[in-house]
Amino acid sequence: MAINSQPVATWRTLDDAARQTGISRRTLTRWISQGRLRAYTVAGDLHRYVDLDEIEKMRQPKPIEPKSKTREQ
Numbered sequence: 001m002a003i004n005s006q007p008v009a010t011w012r013t014l015d016d017a018a019r020q021t022g023i024s025r026r027t028l029t030r031w032i033s034q035g036r037l038r039a040y041t042v043a044g045d046l047h048r049y050v051d052l053d054e055i056e057k058m059r060q061p062k063p064i065e066p067k068s069k070t071r072e073q
Helices: 014-021 025-034 052-059
Strands: 011-013 049-051
Touching: 011 014, 014 025, 014 049, 014 052, 049 052
Parallel strands: none
Antiparallel strands: 011 049
16 A cells, blocks of 8 residues: 555554564565555655554454354254
C-alpha cells in the first residue's frame, strides 16, 4: 500500500520492527505475504514499513472458543 506522506510515528521498517518486537523479520515478511499484517511504502522511499500498533493487536491474547461436543453413540 503506497502512502504519499511521511511514515506514521508508529511505523517501523521491517528490521526495526523485528528488533523492537522480538519477532523475526522473516516472520513479519511471511505475515505480510499471508495478508495478516499490512506493509506500507512511502513515495520516494524504498523501505517497507509495518505499524507497531497493528503487531501489538495481533499479540493480544484471544479467547479460544471451545469445540462443540459431538454426541457419542
